[in-house]
Amino acid sequence: MKPVKVGLLGLGTVGGGTVNVLKRNSDEISRRAGRQISVVKASTRDLSRERICDIQGIQLVTDPFDVVSDSEIDIVVELIGGETLSKQLVVTAIENGKHVVTANKALIALHGNEIFELASSKGVMVAFEAAVAGGIPIIKAIREGLTGNQVKWLAGIINGTGNFILTEMRDKGRDFADVLAEAQSLGYAEADPTFDVEGIDAAHKLTILAAIAFGIPLQFDRVYTEGITGITQDDVGYAEELGYRIKHLGIARKNSVGIELRVHPTLIPERRLIANVDGVKNAVLVQGDAVGPTLYYGAGAGSEPTASAVVADIVDVVRTMTSDPENRVPHLAFQPDLLHDTPVCGINDIHTAYYLRLTAEDKPGVLADVTRILASHSISIEAIIQKESIEGDLNLPVIILTHSVFEREMNAAIHEIENLSSIEGQVHRIRMETLG
C-alpha cells in the first residue's frame, strides 16, 4: 500500500519527538501498521531554528495553513497548542477532508464538541490520545478497553508539575515556593506556572476523561478547580502522620445528584497504589462496575512520551481511514446522538470526606464546641489530633478527619466553627478520598 503522508503543525518539543520516533522506529511501526508513515511537511515559526530532529525529507514552511491545505497530506498533526490559531487550523484541515491528530488538551476541552461534530459531518477522525496523560494510553483504555463497564468514578494525577512539587514537599520537607522555583529551572514548570499549579491544565484533561467515561458532552466550564498553592509543609506532615498522602487529583464521579467534576488537592490513603505515584509521573485510576479498579501509569509529558501517543493515534487513524465512519470508535466513546445530559454537580453538591486544620485557643471546651458543631451537621469524625502548642504560643493546631458528607453541610459547619471565639482565623480544608 502507498505510504501515508503526515503534515505537522509545530516542530518543537513534541513535533521534533514525533519525527524522531517515526524515523527511528519506522521499521517497527510499518511492521505493525502494514504501511509506511512519512512526515512530508511541517510548519514552524522559525525556519533557521536548531532542531531536535533530523528534517531530511520534510518540507519546512512558515505558514501552517500551507500544511492543512496541502492536497498530498492525509493526516494533520496539530502540536502548536493554544486554542485560537490551533482551532482555525484544525477546522480548516477537517474541512479539507483531512484526519487530525492533536496533543492539545485546551483545544479539545474547550472546542471539542464543535470540532467532533464537524469531523463527523466530514467523515474524518480527530484523535487526541496525547492530550491526556502524555504517553499513557488512557483514552484508548477507557474508550475501548472498558466498553463493558459503567464507569463509577475516576481519579487521576494528570499534571506532572504539580505531582513533582507535592512529592518534593513530602520527601524532602521543602516548601511550595522553593520547589516551584526548582521545577521552573528544571523545565518541568512554565515561567507562568498558573496552568499547572492552579489546576487549569488538569481541569482540561479531566473534562476529556469525564466525557469519554460517562458519555456526556465536554464541559470544561463546569469543572471545580482548586490549585496546590495553599498546601503547607504542615499539611503534608500531618497527612503523613495519619497515614495519608496529599495528591493533586482530577476526580469525576457519578453521585445521586449528577456528575462531580473537580480538581483539588486530596488526601488519599498511603497504601493505595496511586498514592505512590511520585515525581513528574501521571496515573489514572478508573473504577468500573464490572472490572473494578484499574490503574494506568506512565510519563504524562515530555518529547518522546507524548510522541508515543501521537504515533499510536496516527496508526489508529491509518487503520480506519478506509472503514465506514459509522463503525469507527466514536470521538467521545459514545455515539454522538446518544450522549446524556446528566447534570454536572456544583461544588456544594459533591460528597466527600475532609481533612480540617484549625487553630484553637489552648483552653478547655474548645474541642467540645467544634465536635458539637460537626455533630449538629451529621458529620462523623474519623480521627482527631490535637498538637502541642509551641512554647509561648497560646494557640494550638487541631487536625480533624471526617467521614463523607455533602460539601454544603461542611461549608455550614466550617462557617459556624470559624465564628467560635476560641478559633483563630480560617479553617483550612483539604478534601479526602479513600478511592476504595
Place this chain on the structure above:
Amino acid sequence: MKPVKVGLLGLGTVGGGTVNVLKRNSDEISRRAGRQISVVKASTRDLSRERICDIQGIQLVTDPFDVVSDSEIDIVVELIGGETLSKQLVVTAIENGKHVVTANKALIALHGNEIFELASSKGVMVAFEAAVAGGIPIIKAIREGLTGNQVKWLAGIINGTGNFILTEMRDKGRDFADVLAEAQSLGYAEADPTFDVEGIDAAHKLTILAAIAFGIPLQFDRVYTEGITGITQDDVGYAEELGYRIKHLGIARKNSVGIELRVHPTLIPERRLIANVDGVKNAVLVQGDAVGPTLYYGAGAGSEPTASAVVADIVDVVRTMTSDPENRVPHLAFQPDLLHDTPVCGINDIHTAYYLRLTAEDKPGVLADVTRILASHSISIEAIIQKESIEGDLNLPVIILTHSVFEREMNAAIHEIENLSSIEGQVHRIRMETLG
C-alpha cells in the same frame, strides 16, 4: 443496525459474568457500540445446573458444536478452557466464518499461530484480551497504545494466586504451604495448584505478551518457567531487610543475544510501583523506547473482571466486522508476514542480577573464598549480609546480592561455591531485577 448475535461456549464463572455484564450494561454498551449485542445461545454441560446469570432469551444447548455451527450467530465466545475440545470448537467456528472471542490463554499460547493463520485466511478475527491479566486492557495497550515504540522489556505479575501467596507470606509472616491451603479454600487456587504455583499459567500469558510486544511467533515451549514453591519465609524476610520484595514475574526482554522469556520469583526494589501490587491483583510494566515505563494494574481474574475484557473484545469485533481485513489490528500486533524469527535465549543466556543464600561454616576465611570465586567470574557484589549463627548451630546463613551477569557465569560460580568444604548444601538463588 441489526443486533449482533453472540453464542457462548461455557456458562460458568466467566460465561455467567459475561451474560450479567451484557444484560446489566446493555444501555451503556449499545450507546458505545452503536448497536445491540445479544447472547442468543449458550452451551453448557448440565442444563439443570444453578446459574449465576439470568438466562432469559438464551437458548441453552449441551452440544457446543450446536453453537459454532449456528448460522444465526456472528461471534462465538469460547470460555470452556483447556486446549483440545476448545481448539476443535474454535477452528470449526472460524471455518464457519464466525469471529471468535476467547479467554483461553493455554489455547492461544499453544495453538495461536495456527488459529490466527486460519482466521486470517477466512477473514475473521480472534480476540483474546481476557486471556492475559483478566480485566486489564493490556493486549490493547501493547498492541495499539504503544505502536510507536520498540518494546525493550516487559515484566508482569500475571498470576493472582501466586501474588496472593507471596503477599501473605510477607505481610503476615506465614509459610508457603499454609497460605496455599487458604488460597484453595478461598477459591483463588485450584485443587491442583500446579498451573499457578509452578508458573505454567504465567508462562502461557508471557508467551502471548512477548509475541505482541516483539513481533515474534508464539513460543510457549521456549519459556523458562520456575515456580514459587521454593521460596521460604527466610527469603522473604532477607529481601525485605535489603529493601526488596519477592514477586513472581513473567519477564520478556531483548538482550544482545535474543529474547529472554522467563517466569520465576524475582527480587525487585520495594519502591517500584509494581512491588506494591498486592494480593490477587495483576500488573504489567512495559518499557518502550519512546514512552519509557508504563504500568497497567487491575483484577487479573474473576467473573466480571474477565467478562469486562470479553465484552470489550466483542465490541471491538463488532466495530471491525465490516472493515477490510487488511486494515484490522493484526492478531499478534505485527503483520503476520512480517514477524521476526529473533531467537529466544536459553536460560543460560539471560542477563540478570542475583540474590544468593548460602549456609556457611562459622569460621574465618569462608567469605573470602566465596567472594574470590565470584570475582573470578567477574561477578560484582552489591551487598552482603552475614547473619548471626543460631545457638548451637555451627552454620550461618550468608546473603549476597550481585550485579547483573549472564546466567551461565553464575551457574559456574555457584558450582564452585557448592564445592567448597565450608559451604553446607546448595546455594539458593533468586533472580533480581531493578526494573529501572
